[in-house]
Amino acid sequence: MDGGEIWIYNSGSSKLNLKRNIIICIILMLTSITLSVYIKKDSSGSDSLIIFSQDFTLKELAEKNNVPVKEILHILSHADPAVWDVARNRPIKTIIKNPDAVKNAVEHIKGDVQPSKDIAKYISWTLYLSLILLLIFSRKHIKKIRVWIMVLTVLVFGLILGANPNPMESSVKLFKLFNSMKGSPNIVVVSFILFTFFSIMGSKFMCSWGCQLGALQECLFNIPVFKRKHEVKVPFSLSFGLRIVIFIIFFILLFGFGYGVVFGIKDFVVYHHLNYFKIFDFHELAAIAFYSLPIFILSSFFIFRPFCHYICPFGLYSWLLENVALNKIRINEKKCIQCEKCINACPTEAMKYIYNHKRKYFLPDCWSCGNCIDVCPVDAIEYRGSGT
Ligand code: SF4
Ligand code: SF4
Ligand code: SF4
Structure with missing residues (x-):
């Protein structure tokens, strides 16, 4: 349990590290299959048939379809924020101007749970990330193949398999669950556990190699x-500060702390309006995300993964998990010739902190991108587990 670090090479370490990574991959595969079977079982009772009548009350409609009232209201509130004040025990036709919108909202919630697609995606992710981990370990230079892997990630996990599930929404749904805004609690928890496991395999491993939106930003970068000409390196204090401020705002507006005093808002999901994952399900993109899309795209050309650094709550969580990640960047002090090429090649401030021994924990985000490994003239940097 340590941050990126300086280590002293020992000759038996490579084999030991490979063995360890193979064991990690097998455990992850078995866990993923077990949890996927569990998702399938848990969701087998929730068919996609919608039971709807304009004479139902909102409460009745929610009960008959096994979805939370709050989630129906949350979706309706995107078009009409005043909907939160309607009486939940009166017939829908007397309280909502457009009852069809209510039916659509229920359809949307039920459509969000697609166990077969989710399972296919989780198992593909496990296979994909396991192969990548072994590939990184068996090659000295990964930069060139990384470019193509990023394209593949966008194609398979974004364009083909769609926006959901994804790490950001899994973390947001967990908080919505605590606020009684989400049905299928087991599915939400299982997906969060899987994304956590993927992120513990290596420093930000899920974000770095498997996330469709992270990969899209990197492809643009x-x-x-545009490459390197006008690159802006994100200062860690700024990215960390912004991410945490947005997360605190999300937390306050979701749970309504200081309701009526601070913002007068409750059950409001900030990240819904900043959810660029919906690029892969374009018709679901929120208005704010749609209109700010040019900023998202333009900034991605010059900043390495701007959304990840400044906004994404899972980025914040995976940054915490970096402290316990099983594989991370380490420098062999005996080989290093202090050329500092690795610091220049790093798209964040991570290598500066690792190289200068600034601190052991809570370093700036390291995206396991391998740039530093590639540029080191004496192969002094490796991606490996501690103690091997
Ligand atoms: S931080 Fe970036 S890569 Fe990680 S989940 Fe968020 S969008 Fe994806
Ligand atoms: S270059 Fe990439 S892998 Fe190396 S320290 Fe920086 S972010 Fe991490
Ligand atoms: S690139 Fe390699 S040799 Fe140069 S400072 Fe970094 S670790 Fe040392």
Whole structure:
């Protein structure tokens, strides 16, 4: 349990590290299959049939369809924020101007749970990330293949398999669950556990290699015409500060702390309006995300993963998990010739902190991108577990 670090090489370490990573991959695969079977079982009772009548009250409608009233209201509130004040024990036709919107909201919630697609995605992710982990370990230079893997991640986990599930929504749904805004609690918890496991495999491993939106931002950043020319390196204090402020605002507005005093808002999900994952299900993109899309795209050309650094709550969580990640960047002090090429090649301030021994824990985000490994002229950097 340590941050990126300086280590002293020992000759038996490579084999030991490979063995350890193979064991990690097997455990992860078995866990993923077990949890996927559990998702399937848990959701087998919730068919997609909608039971709807305009004479139902909101409460009746929610009970008959096994969805939370709050989630129906949350979806309706995107078009009409005043909907939170309607009486929940009166027939829908007397309280909502457009009852069809209520039916659509229930359809949307039920459509969000697609166990077969989710399971396919989790198992593909486990296989994919396991192969990548073994690939990184068996190669000295990963930068070139990384470019193509990023394209593949966008294609498979974004364009083909869609926006959901994804790490950001899994963390947001967990908080919505605590606020009684989410049905299927087991599915929410299982997906969060899986994303946590993926992130413990290696420093920010899920974010770095498997996340469709992270990969999309990196693909834009890698477009040669803009590459490196005007690159802006994100200062860790700024990215950390912004992410935490947005998270606190999300927390306050979701649970309504200081309701009527601070903002007068409750059950409001800030991240819904900043959910760029919906690029992969474009018709679901929220208005704010839609209109700010040019900023998202433009900034991705010059800043390495701006959404990840400044906004994403899972980025914040995976930054915490970096402290317990099983594989991370380490420098062999005996080989290092202090050229500092690795610091320049790093898209964040991570290498500066690792190299200068600034601290052991809570370093700036390291995205396991391998840039530093590639540029080191004496192969003094490795991606490995501690004590191997
Ligand atoms: S931090 Fe970036 S890579 Fe990680 S989940 Fe969020 S969007 Fe994806
Ligand atoms: S270059 Fe990439 S892998 Fe190396 S320290 Fe920086 S973020 Fe981590
Ligand atoms: S690139 Fe390699 S040799 Fe140069 S400072 Fe970094 S670790 Fe040391």
